[in-house]
Amino acid sequence: DAGVIQSPRHEVTEMGQEVTLRCKPISGHNSLFWYRQTMMRGLELLIYFNNNVPIDDSGMPEDRFSAKMPNASFSTLKIQPSEPRDSAVYFCASSLGGGRAYEQYFGPGTRLTVT
């Protein structure tokens, strides 16, 4: 059974460019999460969707960041314009949801470098 799929695995871009990260959650999971991981700040939750609806986006750092989930099998995280401080590993995770006992399944991450 396929796990969470993320693309691209690595992205190098110049400051000011638009970056789009993609995620396909595990089939049947109804919750999706975007995280950012850096050495300085550790693992941060950016946004959480339930049944394709954004539930909590309080972790989105600023208006340059946006996330969508047009259907149950696809989500995007967009940064426009990108800045060097956005360099990090971005993880997508999904879960069955429905309560506190459900674990999250993480994708392999996208390593973003903004020069």
Next chain:
Amino acid sequence: GNSVTQMEGPVTLSEEAFLTINCTYTATGYPSLFWYVQYPGEGLQLLLKATKADDKGSNKGFEATYRKETTSFHLEKGSVQVSDSAVYFCALNNAGNMLTFGGGTRLMVKP
């Protein structure tokens, strides 16, 4: 609010040594508790979990017991291997679906 505190790393051990990574939490109610492991260059993987007080989660030789009286969920392994070198995250889920993570503890096991 919810919070998770882990011992700071790195923790450096020799192969076959005993491992303990401390984790304490603050939460109202009855959270579920998790340990995740992150190997170099990979995403986080669930290692074990416990959903109620006194439950013991176990997997791959690792164990952790949900202690409500001490609000702790310490990770232990009797004999570590070089392949256990990774970053370990303690986390809780207190309501809905969101996890609260600790800062992570890096484990380095030397042959």
